[in-house]
Amino acid sequence: MSVFKMAWRNVWRNERRSIVTILAMTLALCVELLYSGLVTGYLRGMEDDVLDLEVGDIQVFARDYLDKPSLYTAIEDPYALLAQLSAMGYPASVRLLGGGLAAADGFSAGVALRGVDVAQDAKVTLLGAKVADGTWLDPADLHGVVIGRRLAKTLEVKPGDEVVILSQAADGSMANDLYTVRGVLMGVADATDRSALFMNAGAFRELMVFPAGAHQIIVRRPDDVELEAAAATVKSHAGTLTVKTWKELMPVVASMLESTQGLILFVFFIIYVAVGILILNAMLMAVFERIREFGVLKALGMGPLHVVSLILVESAIQTGIAVVAGVTLALPAMWYIGNVGINVGKLGGMSAMGLAMRPVWYGIYNVGTFSGPLVMLVLIVFLAVLYPACKAAWIRPVEAMRHQ
């Protein structure tokens, strides 16, 4: 009789125990699959938000700007570097940064002025698509500005309303002008939400009497270049300028993303240890219940390896059923989470670590999120079953048959 046939019969000899074991594996697999996709989606979403909306991959500043931001600490000729970078396939865009006061109808607040080159900026950020109300900047509308959502609340303005901006221009004169709010952003990140005011680079230059130079260059890397390698390439063209990767600019976020990954592995591990103990228990029971039977088999001349393979095949059958059931059960839920997403409702826009949470949470399902839980399950089952299998295989027939 083939090993498989014997194993199959053995599995169904104690239906209840086998079903409980299979159910435990199925449940564990389902949970792990959904969990791994959800967390991957959350982390990826967060990283994408950080990169697409706030920092890009790499930023370039004039030396000392990061230590002591000032209107006067500027990159003198940003466009030469921009041309070099884009020739190498690195999209890049300049930002002009300054501070000031925005006022509207009796309300006023300090603002971070951000002058952007609208056409070029679209190649490095997705901010233009993150306008909740109104529209993004238009290069033709020099007096249109887009503001963060909490700033809009503070000033009590909506698209179409006027704001006065007051600041100190580079020549010491009082910079002031009247602008119209074109758009209000969705929740992006704390600092942006609270104080950012985006305007055309040209409008910034006129307001601040700042005819040339830039304070910041945002650089994206080509898909096939690693972050560190990309930073090294940018550095080699940047001369004395300061080049920082997003991980250096937002170390808290970067380390949080990393530690969250570690946490996921830890939770995976705990679930699998629980499943492993369950399987170990079930298999130990299955083996010791049948210890006399194994004694008989051995007395009839069955070799130890034969016994081991018999038990391994038994658990392989159970695992196979669990995998099919688990994946079948998880698939619709995965499809839903991946395509429709979980509406986190009121949590959307709330922020963790200065980053706004997306209103809809999508899971990500790919080979990686599938293979991890599957491989782990098979491995754990194998390890859990090894001990009872060996125990049964090398038992002495006389002892086994005397076993009560």
Add this chain to the structure above:
Amino acid sequence: LACLSARPGFAATDDQRAREIVDRADRLLRGESSVGTVTMEISTVNWQRTLTMQIWSLGTDNALIRINKPEKEAGTATLKVGNNIWHYLPKVNRTIKIPSSMMTASWMGSHFTNDDLVKDSRLIRDYSIAISFEGERQGTQVYEFTLTPRPEAAVVWGKIILEVRQADLMPTWQRFYDEEGKLVRELTLSDYKMMGGRFVPTRMVVRPVDKPGEQTMIRYDDLAFDVAISADTFSLRNLER
């Protein structure tokens, strides 16, 4: 022994006299009301500029400053009523109120803050005063006073030291220290003249210690005290005139 017993009496009269001298110096440029023309020269490491402006004040609560030059900013005005500051911006024809978070920001790019305009700090009310030097410095007999804030006073400085000439009790300089005792800025007074019926220092230079090479100079071109100004001068309506 006679000396020792006499000392406490001296100290008491000295203290009273110190308070009088400091209060006099403190109020030199303050009248019940005043109108004046001021030139302000600001020098920073990045730019230099000169502003001329007209100033009206009534009591310690009301002040109006209107810029005449440079041309680009002519008409820009600052109104102070109590603890509030508004700017009128003629270019956009809007008045904006300075939020409390911006009170420590520079006023018109100078080395004075909005707070400096607003803070109604009477030295003798907020500080206890001690004579820390009395004698000759660079050929002039001077007093030096050290002012430490009274426990209940809401002031920004940890200590002020000021020097006054003995001959005419004119202040020569004031040094402002933060709560850690670090020198933050220095105000130098000079060019004493008769103006508006009073003998006053007409030139003041403030130097921030953390920005070497920078300073703001204020010069009174003319000044009249105790003139009739209606309270209506210090209204938002008049600000936008």
